[in-house]
Amino acid sequence: MLCATGRLLAATTLPAPPRGRGSAPRCRRRELHFPGHSEQPFCDFLAGRLTRPSVLRARRVILRRGRMPPATGGGLTGSELRARRGRCGPQTARPASRDVAAEAAAPSPKRSAVSSQRLEAAGRWALLALVTLLSFATRFHRLEEPRHICWDETHFGKMGSYYINRTFFFDVHPPLGKMLIGLAGYLSGYDGTFLFQKPGDKYEHHSYMGMRGFCAFLGSWLIPFAYLTVLDLSKSLPAALLTAALLTFDTGCLTLSQYILLDPILMFFIMAAMLSMVKYNSCADRPFSAPWWFWLTLTGISLAGALGVKFVGLFIILQVGLNTISDLWHLLGDLSLSLVTVGKHLTARILCLIVLPLALYMATFAIHFMVLNKSGPGDGFFSSAFQSRLSGNNLHNASVPEHLAYGSVITVKNFRMAIGYLHSHRHLYPEGIGARQQQVTTYLHKDYNNLWIIKKHNTNSDPLDPSFPVEFVRHGDIIRLEHKETSRNLHSHYHEAPLTRKHYQVTGYGINGTGDSNDFWRIEVVNRKFGNRIKVLRSRIRFIHLVTGCVLGSSGKVLPRWGWEQLEVTCTPYLKETLNSIWNVEDHINPKLPNISLDVLQPSFPEILLESHMVMIRGNNGLKPKDNEFTSKPWHWPINYQGLRFSGINDTDFRVYLLGNPVVWWLNLLSIALYLLSGSVLAIAMQRGAQLPAEVEGLSQVLLRGGGQVLLGWMLHYFPFFLMGRILYFHHYFPAMLFSSMLTGILWDTLLRLCAWSVASSRLARSIHVVGVLSLLLGTAYSFYLFHPLAYGMVGPLAQDPQSPMAGLRWLESWDF
């Protein structure tokens, strides 16, 4: 029986040669497997024992390939499938392969074996082509509908346009995805003139199909990728087909792939990374060969792509990282490999999985900053030094006096990103909110009301009078800041601030620059000695209120309507150094001083990179959900609790609703539970050393290893969302859903095989497997037929109405279509 398994294994896996030799040690493995060392996977156990160099190659085969399953019914089911689905013609090889492969394993393969192998390979290619074709067909069908902006297209389309127009903007995601969208638009003749103002705006004559087509193109690749990944993990065509069907017929994946969004691009890279990781794992028996390098490099490139599109790419990086660590761990434990070889392995991985992706990731940023060289809507989010790079910005090619002197007119910018400039205006704080004095806020945009004059605290004489010598402001000086437009002094006192009750209120006080001692501030440069001059842009300064000892800062909270929704400025009694209380001088006007060019201040690339990451992280953290709004929670997602409206609300609108195909999603959910159950039963059985029949053991290896990898992917792409404080949306689940569908494919195929195996009669066994897989395939296809209007769009009454295309399909009350 043992050797029969070996033969079968050979039959179901692809390239033949090493397999034949592999069968002998494989039989031995079965005997060696059980005793002791339960915590060690048996491959390692084997690795620890078999050290004869002559066995090395064969053993490596076992190490990597040996996990692959047995699939008693594998070849046979293939034939059944073929019989019913006429299209898979070239598969004729499969029924024969059982005997043929056995012969192939023999020392001298016959010609028929070779030809049947060819046929089998052709059949696989044809099947792959079919899957790909179907995927492209569904994704490109009615791609041009609706002819208006849907949902987040308004953001990402707009950002694509920014690249075409080369105007600088800010987004919380890394730039690669939007850059690719911009490139696709550019190549397809879109000129960047469409405004992408709000969802529902008609595209009119603007060419948008290039961008949508690009996203759909990448989205279409998800299915072949998943198909190949599952095929490689389970070595079972039905499992791969099932996965492909689940994803092809999922309305959610379909909808998400059809619009100008980052998600198809992100998922493309995630799946590409997963596929190439699995492929390079299966190349492990011939390390440093060309395919091995190819897949390893491709993994690195895909990782860079995934991270370059969204930070969610970190999860797949984590997965590849874990896989690599366990891989290296196995290599290290393989005593037949010298430490030098292990070192080579390590270096290759560092090179391809760390250095290469990092270089590519930085390259995308370099391109991003090179392309976007014009001032645009994103300027205010960045520091003054950064802005000097952007043509059109008033800091570009500007020249200002270098050192701050009394009488200078300045703008003061908060050091924390996205807070803005110190600002005041002719409006008082309302009754009941501190003292009824002039408001002081921070404001993100450039404005005359941001200008302040820096004066000595004790004289009110005009320092710009040419008869006075220039006097520089030095670290530790006591100064007064006078608002240029209203001639009121920056002032603070023991009244609580409007929003942050523990801080003191900051106001504008006094008439024509005459106020009281509460207007005095000590100016300090962070980490400098007393007496130093203060540099424009470069010096990080703090203003310390002389009377109360508090520090001027901005809390970052938005004031109510009376404060024009600008940000609150407070004086904080907590002296702890935070970015909120650090400022720098940006504009600087002083006719008595010579100007220097700002070019010397231009930040270097690493500085820009760091700053843009800080801004992005802060932007992400700033996306907080509102209390009184319904927000999507991670636990809603796998149960398909609620979708997202992509387009249209009323019955006359063209409506598109992002919602997973409930049949697919609920099947996925069930599969995860079933997997955990069956996986733990099998794991415990093996740990207890139960004598499993060879077929069952092979199947459980597929389930535990192949399924385990995919399950890990699902967990890594799902659970971190529970820890995230930012606002979440339904579409965040889709990367996890891809993994979940792969798991479903592997699980059901394996379970059906197990079922089939437990039935004695081989005819019945075959039919159980075939009927099971077919019914799953047809079931998902039918459910897609039912739910396809969600993705392809629908007009007409809402689902409550019996006339509606979705009548009777609103299975959950929370679905609003």
Place this chain on the structure above:
Amino acid sequence: MLGFLKRPIVLTTDINVNVVVLTGVGLLSRLWRLTYPRAVVFDEVYYGQYISFYMKRVFFLDDSGPPFGHMLLALGGYLGGFDGNFVWNRIGAENALITQSRLMLLESVLIFFNLLAVLSFLKFSNCQKHSPFCLSWWFWLALTGVSCSCAVGIKYMGVFTYLLVLSVAAVHAWHLIGDRTLSNVCVFCHLLARAVALLVVPAVLYVLFFYVHLILLYRSGPHDQIMSSAFQASLEGGLSRITQGQPLEVAFGSQVTLKNVFGKPLPCWLHSHQNTYPMIYENGRGSSHQQQVTCYPFKDVNNWWIIKDPGRHQLVVSSPPRPVRHGDVVQLVHGMTTRFLNTHDVAAPLTPHSQEVSCYVDYNISMPAQNLWRLEIVNRESDTDVWKTILSEVRFVHVNTSAILKLSGAHLPDWGFRQLEVVGEKLPRGYHGSTAWNVEEHRYGQSQEQKERELELHSPTQVDFSRNLSFMARFSELQWRMLTLRSDDSEHKYSSTPLEWVTLDTNIAYWLHPRSSAQIHLLGNVVIWASGGLATAVYTLLFLWYLLRRRRQICDLPEDAWQRWVLAGAVCAGGWAVNYLPFFLMEKTLFLYHYLPALSFQILLLPVVLQHVNDHLCRSQLQRNLLSALVVAWCSSACHVSNALRPLTYGDKELSPDELKALRWKNSWDILIRKH
């Protein structure tokens, strides 16, 4: 007075130290008893050093807190010591509320239970080797479960240690499953015993804590408002005084007050008053100029509404009362103004995407009344459910526009008296508490005439029968509120970040003498903190080194020494990691004392590492002697530092500004110096 204030700080250091001696030495002595008798000398050094360290402590304590000194004298039986410690803590807790040290005390009790859990688990696994299912085996296993649940019950931080114990237990259980010398039944019994002791017992105990908590606290208090109406009604006094005896089923003609279920930013009731929306808002948008509908956070006669059947004119309850059911269409009549709750396609004042809600005033300007609302009972059991006072959460769906009555959370400006805005949500995206309302006060309306009715509204509701919430319902609600209650992330002068803890860049000033400069700070012993950090680093590096070498079949350590090394690391280094690292993900305000549980584990690691260095890394006697000398030096420097910082720990001595400045070893330490 002074004495009470001192205690908290004294305690934490002491417990740490206790534990180091007791558990550390206990663990070590067990470890070495088996193989390496030669290390006795070393251990003696250790033990002696520690004892002298403690003797000093005891001495310190003697003049500050007698009970504690007595307790330490009973050092022989360490569990006894712990118990005494615990009792004493509670005494302290009761007295030291004046300072913020209550939190501190919780920390120390938490540390105690954390360590007790780990200790008893180690004891248990020790028993496992010799005689499973014996009495002490059961005792330690049960104690592990009990102390875990105590730790969790004290602070949610205890969950981390609980998870650590669970995962170590899970690994052991996995090995047990793999042990083929045991029969299936035996393995099953083992697993069952562990599941009961480590899962069921803690869960039951945890619920029990709440049970006692709720039994003890049966009166209403200052935090009532956070809880739901149903919960409040179950407390004595407060709301239940009003709601006791209300009719249960809401009928047509009922007079009700409607409370928003979500209650954020403030718990409030649906409200209306004579004033109308301003014709033009500040930003130039227009309104319907009809009567304002708001949500008002105080009890008021204007919160009363009457449920009216659209098909009939009466505002009284018929007899027998006709209950309102899920799906019924109703009108809501404002009691004091008899105007109808209405919404229409006019933008709400502060949330322009939603509809304005008003009480309809007929200005004769082709703006018809749209005052029909369909009632949806959210937590119904069947579609024919009756609307119940307090218990039912209902939504009002506008019949014409299918908008849902919702609390937007925004405060209206002065014209709306800063009450909360109520809107009609046109695009409800699923259920949210802000769209659900429940009846709080309720009576069957009797009066036909408006004047009479106003009088009736002003009179208190009549008393008929009482209603109680089941324990589980109250428990789950309380639990839910505790977990979801988000305190404002208020900044605090002594708040700090996790990174500052390791380097001890922060402190907390607990108390300053009103006149003199005597003060109490939470400040670690620099030497101990540094060596704790060092021990962790050394452990990690050594562990990785051994692990990689073992992988290449080079075993530096004998198998059982390695096993102990791993177990000690899993417990101590793991305990440090699980109690420390999660803080990086937390968004609340953090203080130095949050680090103390992690620190206590780190200190445990110190003797483990030293012992290991002595046993396995020191090749010659000379090296061993050197190490011992180093340890002595280290201990004395630790003593010296603790002595130097003593005035800040106990606050029993006035210091001159110069002395205080001298104590400010790090710039980031905030030591209070009086200006004269």
